[in-house]
Amino acid sequence: MNISKQIPIVDATKITRKEFESTYLRPQKPVILRGLWKQYPAYDKWTMDYFKQSMGDIEVELFSSKQANPSETLKVAHAKMRFDKYLDLIEKEPTDLRLFLFPVFKHKPELIKDFGYPKITGRYLKIPFMFFGPAGSITRMHQDIDLSNVFLTQFAGKKRVVLFAPDQSELLYRLPFNVHSTVDIDNPDYDTYPGLKFAEGCTGLLEHGDTLFMPSGYWHHIEYVEGGFGLSVRTLGASIGTIVKGGFNVTIRRKFDDLMRAMFDQKWFNYKKKIAFKRAEKAMQKVNKNNGGNSQPAYN
Template sequence: MVDQRVWDESQLRKYDFILKKIPRLPYDDPRVDEMIAANQPVVITGSRLVETAEKWDLDYFNENMGNDNCTVIYSRNHKFKFYDDSKASPDIKAEFTPTRKVSMKMSEFVRRLKEWKKGDERMYLQQVLNDTVGQQIVNDFLGFKWSWVNNIQKRNSWGSLTYNLLLIAMEGNVTPCHYDEQQNLFAQIRGLKRCILFPPEQFDCLYPYPVYHPHDRQSQVDFDRPDYTRFPKLKDLRGQEAIVGPGDVLYIPNYWWHHIEALMRGGYTISVNFWYKVGRTGKVAYPLKGYQKVAIMRNVEKMLVEVLQDHNEVGPLLRSLVVGRYTE
């Protein structure tokens, strides 16, 4: 059995950019609240948030959720880049092989994962937890330390909890760099994941896809094969990283870019996301914070796409507006 705490550098993919460590702090350290209030990532230890899920493994899911339908993503390689089918269009150049989403019984997923061999498509289960899953799983879920997360939500004036997502990843699976518009408490239950984060101030360095694209909110940069000619600002990229293991909770602030990978040769991993709506931002103060700038840019871009009805017209219009008028 794989030791869920032991790992070495050979299990990590190699990237060109500079990384520093995300702080690790006990749940009762006052600095935890300070970092969350400041929208800064932190690994929180000792919270016991998902202690009732410590027994979760493939056999446990098979026994208690075997007949439940689950959402499973397939990919031809290790990258599970989110693809929004609702934004698919014939005139959008396909520079990628989209993942495919299927529904299958948990028991079938468990069987296929145990029988997986090199050369097969990779799988990644991503299932919303609610009261329709197996009763024992529901009981475990209700036993989470909700008072702790509810206090975090209240102290930071977050909006409502939108959903909890159960993630079961094969070793080596990668969720490429992207950002979300919600606050995220990422709880690790089994195995080890490497989480690389970049602040919203580095928006320009990561070259996100346009809002109309099926890969909206995701970076165009391929970390495995960085193209510094096409993406020259990538050379200025600086990030933070953490290896999270069972019992760890990583706070991923809204609009922070994150790249998540299950360690190679580390066995499958189990995680649960706690997603919260962003609370009221209040009066705008200057200088604007990074996440405020990203939110404003997204809203402007969405508005132009909606008004112009042709995404090909957005770029030329913005260039006409800015070049020579707001540039020297």
């Protein structure tokens, strides 16, 4: 597995909308936009202390990747806690509990005034979410089911991000009917998952004020290097086909997967894993054929 390639970083104040859309959006290439949110009050205003003081008394639902079923989307919370106590926890103590897809604006609507939707592109889905996590916690590798483009901005702490393009899905052992994989890219098991030897991705580090543009369908593995939080806004997929497929994933494919899992549980999971391994084997054969029959990965 090769993830040595770095996600490019550009100064958001020096790139035009035309340049961004021609270089990154239309070709669907990831980039870190440094300082994109400097134009908004949230850039300096949103801190741990600010959220503790302004909405610390609300109860939040927390999720643990360690306790999660690897074959399904996290839906049922593993713990509940006052928001200010949780923020204290992720600043000071080790924990695996994360707060994700948090609709903070439902609890404090006036926060909407602290930010906008950068004019670097358009077609925003104006449903922003926040993500909070402690140092060392992991967001397991997955694709976003709606296949939207994502702008993920970091406000506190640091995150390590590893991305893989959608064309790497088979080599990453994507489970059919959903958007997950069972591989651990931090500790790759090449004996069990030989396709990982051929997978190629890229890596980046998000710090305060950095915005990651993550194109539609990109696999992402995120590690909180420090306790902190970020916010994501989305835009429609780059093509009509992508938009339709994303809608199908959300409305039909996920419901079918949920139904089959409820009916067959482990048998369904094992069936999906079997398909994933068959697809990975075909993908490896294709790579080998493209490499002139060389059984080794295409990089040194």
